[in-house]
Amino acid sequence: MxxxxxxxxxxxxxxxxxxxxxxxxxxxxxxxxxxxxxxxxxxxxxxxxxxxxxxxxxxxxxxxxxxxxxxxxxxxxxxxxxxxxxxxxxxDMATLTKQIDQYAKDKKLEIESLKVREEYRKEFIGNVSHELKTPLFTVQGYISTLIDGGINDKKIREKYLERAEKGVERLIYIVKDLDMITKLEVGDLSLNVDVFDIVNLIEGVFDLLEMKAAKKKITLMFDMDYKEPILVYADRERIQQVLSNLIVNSIKYGREKGTTEVSIENLIKNKVIVRVTDNGEGIAKSNIPRLFERFYRVDKSGSRKEGGSGLGLSIVKHIIEAHDEKIYVESEIGVGSEFSFTLEKAK
CATH class of the missing domain: 1.10.287 (Helix Hairpins)
Incomplete structure (x- = not known):
């Protein structure tokens, strides 16, 4: 003292x-x-x-x-x-004054942070309940109809059971995504980092999503012919999930008969940047800052018709950040969107 x-x-x-x-x-x-x-x-x-x-x-x-x-x-x-x-x-009064001022500033920041978290918590709980409520009520409605006698009609029974199954699948999809994003946020999800060819991985994702793209007559393509492998150092499975989510979004919100283009460029000596570009409807600038939030939807009315858990972009961001890399987005209404992320090149 x-x-x-x-x-x-x-x-x-x-x-x-x-x-x-x-x-x-x-x-x-x-x-x-x-x-x-x-x-x-x-x-x-x-x-x-x-x-x-x-x-x-x-x-x-x-x-x-x-x-x-x-x-x-x-x-x-x-x-x-x-x-x-x-x-x-x-x-010493000068030192004390400085300490008290710093203490007051720290407390003010802490209070503001707690207010933001509380607001985020309320919004998150509201979003979770809304996302779960729709498929739950749908499944409940089909099952109630079957219990009330619909099960005796073969056509109704088969149709309603199929729809109930889809509702349950959607619930499982949301719960799995919630589980994954929770693990990513607390650092519980380990990454199996290895060297792989990113060009080969993108081709595999194109093959998986070819049918989905064909339904909207969207062409999946590279910006050029990559004759040589581009080796990166990352978790192959997680990066496949990132690419799948980004390409699915570009198909979901893309223009019919449009294109989704993937390009790979050297960023700096030990980094590459992967770009996923579409010529879809685009995103308003006001929505971009919140784009990677959990359950945040640009189109509040129509986006749920397209399915999904509302967690895709949030998961993408967490996976990229778990690799200590960056993700970027550029978009213009009526022109299209471009999502890009960096990866470490294999030596």
């Missing part, structure tokens, strides 16, 4: 000087009138007076300020000010 008041020395020195000067002058005048003025006695008196005044003032000021500042520290400790508790108690 700090017991010295360094900056108070200046105060004590000046105050002691004023007291000494006054008392010495007063004593000198008094002795002059008594005709017993002694210079050596006056000097000795001044030294004794100054020394005594300095120590009394210094001690008293320190004790006076220390008691009050300790009360401030104690009050702040009740507010769990860990920053202040780690530091020794200072009786």
């Amino acid at each position: 700090q017991s010295q008041l360094k900056k108070s020395y200046k105060f004590a020195i000046k105050t002691s000087l004023y007291i000494t000067f006054f008392l010495t002058l007063f004593t000198s005048v008094f002795l002059f009138y008594l005709n017993s003025l002694n210079i050596l006695a006056i000097i000795l008196f001044a030294i004794i007076c100054y020394t005594f005044s300095f120590f009394v003032i210094q001690y008293r000021v320190e004790r006076f300020i220390y008691r009050r500042i300790k009360k401030i520290y104690d009050d702040l400790t009740l507010l769990e000010s860990t920053t202040l508790r780690k530091q020794p108690i200072t009786t």
